[in-house]
Amino acid sequence: MLRLENITKRFGPIVANDRISLEVRAGEVLALLGENGAGKTTLVSLLYGLYAPDEGRILLEGRPVQIPSPKAAQALGIALVPQHPELIEAHTVAENLALGLDLPFLLPRRALVRRLKALLAGHPLGVDLEAPVHLLSAGEKQRVEILRALLAKPKVLILDEPTSVLTPQEAEGLFQEIARYKAMGLAVIFISHKLDEVLRVADRIAVLRGGRKVGEVPREKADRDLLVRLMVGREVEPPRLGFPPGKRPLLEVRDLFVPRRGVPVQGVSFVLWEGEILGVAGVAGSGQKELVEALAGLRPYRGEVRFLGAPLPRDPARLHALGVAHIPEDRAMGVVGTMSVAENLALRRYARFARRGFLSRRAMEEKASELIRRFGIRAPSPRTPVRFLSGGNVQKVILARELGEGARLVLAMHPTYGVDVGAAEEVHRLLLDLAKGGAAVLLVSEDLDEILALSHRVAALYQGRMVGPLPREEVGLERLGAMMTGGRA
Secondary structure: OEEEEEEEEEEOOEEEEEEEEEEEOOOOEEEEEEOOOOOHHHHHHHHOOOOOOOEEEEEEOOEEEOOOOHHHHHHOOEEEEOOOOOOOOOOEHHHHHHOOOOOOOOOOHHHHHHHHHHHOOOOOOOOOOOOEHHHOOHHHHHHHHHHHHHHOOOOEEEEEOOOOOOOHHHHHHHHHHHHHHHHOOOEEEEEOOOHHHHHHHOOEEEEEEOOEEEEEEEHHHOOHHHHHHHHHOOOOOOOOOOOOOOOOEEEEEEEEEEOOOOOOEEEEEEEEEOOOEEEEEOOOOOOHHHHHHHHOOOOOOEEEEEEOOEEOOOOHHHHHHOOEEEEOOOHHHOOOOOOEHHHHHOOOOHHHHEEOOEEOHHHHHHHHHHHHHHHOOOOOOOOOEHHHOOHHHHHHHHHHHHHOOOOOEEEEEOOOOOOOHHHHHHHHHHHHHHHHOOOEEEEEOOOHHHHHHHOOEEEEEEOOEEEEEEEHHHOOHHHHHHHHHHOOO
16 A cells, blocks of 8 residues: 655755655554654655655555655545644644545534434443633543544554553554554554554554664564564563552642533542652543643642642742652643753753853753653754654653752653653653652653553542542552542542
8 A cells, every 4th residue: 555665864964754655555554663762753744755765765556655744645645643642732632633534615513513422322432522622621622523534534644652541441542543444445544652552453563663664573573572673672571569658748738629621620538648659540531631730830729739848839930949840741731842951951941051140051951861862852952943753752851851850759650651761761760760769740641551651649530520549559440540540439
């Protein structure tokens, strides 16, 4: 169906794709794996008309094709679910879905909603069609992108990290939908860092490293250890907690109420101890975003919140000065894309780089170079605009800025979203080291294995209310799933 022959793409001295050849057949799922910066996103951008290859050619159904724009890709039957949702925030879900459909120019909103409900009847990825997109969680926005791509009935479907913020149940629904389209002859390119998902859904698996294809294996000959070695060139150790929390309360939350569209976050109470990691799970849209943003000073709330015995400030700058780090749900909200890597790394601490009233870019870039080395950020230089980095490397910029100099309290929401297994190992080790040193970590994640591996205690948000926390040893996947979906401990 789709073939790439010796595709090369350069950005100045950087070779992002180096003579890559791939083929995905009709009725097949080809998984594409690789570390952050391995060249996966660039390859997807070439297929979707965002970039043009410097060398090589692309063939669709045996014929060479030129893809000068996303519109041309769509006309050829190529659909993309991007790593970061690209929706019109001011419009409703229905209006965003309508943009990709052949509908009458003048269609009343109610008729549009009825038409879309008919098209989506029985679909496992349900969404509120009349909800404004700007009020959706990251997981809900991802669902809208997936639905928009599938409604176009493409020949080739490219899924770039489609399950990063989906629950296991939602991911399973997507896998069932992929199997259905595969049976209809659709060619699917599935990009993910979640090896279990790749092994679950793929027919063949191709691995990129350093811009080159370093391996390709059929599913039946692949296992987790082989794929990790191909991706990062070494073994990856699973995280181990191995130390108890302290006995000093660091964060105390009592009867927290956070208003939001629909059911508010309400009646949330918990204590986070020094040196403790508290894992919080929940179906997308259950209030996780509102809880973290309230504690980070970004959203109004009622109730009592105390940090080290004193009322928690509601100003992000004062919180940072006290040692509160915030890793946001949507990494696009954690960086300024037009600013350089060095400038983004300095956003929290510009004053320290001031010299007689002027900003010392040399000092700022020296500090950025140190953080780039420590956190393995793949960027051509500290002066590179962040918008040119892969999603995983953008996440590393946020982690380096927030955690690079330690923290007393870490509000971490999806900290390993979109990062490869090697980088995820580094993030886990960093969180564990911070907790071992006495910091408290509120870990909000939809990766249940991550929560169960890292947490001393586990809780879930269900319809705005907290279930738990419970000791980790009392909670397995089944019980955690019941906490998330039924509100039962």
